[in-house]
Amino acid sequence: xxxxxxxxxxxxxxxxxxxRLGLADIASKTDMPKATVHRFLKSLKAIGLVxxxxxxxxxxxxxxxxxxxxxxxxxLDIPRHARKPAASLMNQSGEAVHVCVFxxxxxxxxxRHEMQESTNEIIRLEREPPYCTGTxxxxxxxxxxxxxxxxxxxxxxxxxENTITDKEQLYRELVATRARGYSLDNEERKIGIRxxxxxxxxxxxxxxxxxxxxxxxxxxxxxxxILADLVTATAAQISLSFERG
Numbered sequence: 001x002x003x004x005x006x007x008x009x010x011x012x013x014x015x016x017x018x019x020r021l022g023l024a025d026i027a028s029k030t031d032m033p034k035a036t037v038h039r040f041l042k043s044l045k046a047i048g049l050v051x052x053x054x055x056x057x058x059x060x061x062x063x064x065x066x067x068x069x070x071x072x073x074x075x076l077d078i079p080r081h082a083r084k085p086a087a088s089l090m091n092q093s094g095e096a097v098h099v100c101v102f103x104x105x106x107x108x109x110x111x112r113h114e115m116q117e118s119t120n121e122i123i124r125l126e127r128e129p130p131y132c133t134g135t136x137x138x139x140x141x142x143x144x145x146x147x148x149x150x151x152x153x154x155x156x157x158x159x160x161e162n163t164i165t166d167k168e169q170l171y172r173e174l175v176a177t178r179a180r181g182y183s184l185d186n187e188e189r190k191i192g193i194r195x196x197x198x199x200x201x202x203x204x205x206x207x208x209x210x211x212x213x214x215x216x217x218x219x220x221x222x223x224x225x226i227l228a229d230l231v232t233a234t235a236a237q238i239s240l241s242f243e244r245g
Contacts, residue, residue: 010040020058078208079111081241086113086210089234093227095214100135102208105151107136131156131170132163134185134195135209141177142199142206148174162187182228187216194219196227198235202242210235
């Protein structure tokens with residue numbers, strides 16, 4: 001079990017911001033000896049989960065994750081319930097729509113809809129911390145307070161100058177989110193990008209969230225209530241679909 005945990009730490013080093021890493025980078029991120037990391041990478045290469053660039057000491061995740069990701073997506077309920085409502089939300093708002101699932105710690109973007117079809121992707125799994133995204137804050141606000149506080153117990157990384165890393169300020173933001181029924185991401189994950197999100201529930205609990213995302217010049221204060229109404233109505237429609245089975 002200890003080895004599996006360490007292998008998980010190695011794989012979690014890779015991200016959209018760091019898709020290629022050297023041995024020394026991974027050893028530093030995991031706080032493990034280079035020899036140990038090299039042994040794990042060798043095993044992961046053998047089963048196609050990691051690929052090493054031929055001309056340098058760089059590693060990246062292997063294409064096998066695509067087939068595994070497709071299998072995961074095919075077994076999820078949210079895409080089945082959310083795809084048509086999400087497409088409708090895109091057409092109504094004129095903005096990109098993201099559908100995420102909650103994995104117990106983070107939000108995972110599993111589907112997106114954009115006005116330009118060429119930018120849509122069949123498989124798009126992106127795992128992000130919940131405290132700095134529209135979908136993530138919608139999920140946190142929908143969880144029991146003690147659960148949300150537990151998830152926020154560690155250090156909060158600052159992605160932009162607007163990222164809320166002060167715990168008390170973030171708790172107040174979640175209270176406000178819960179009261180108004182939708183979340184806001186004010187350039188907290190990426191500069192120039194704003195989001196409006198709402199939680200999706202099944203019969204028992206919050207399972208994910210949906211959001212509209214776009215450049216800040218289109219997400220002016222006067223337009224936010226309109227977008228919020230569209231997003232919350234879509235989230236309620238998807239949640240009702242879960243109730244109906």
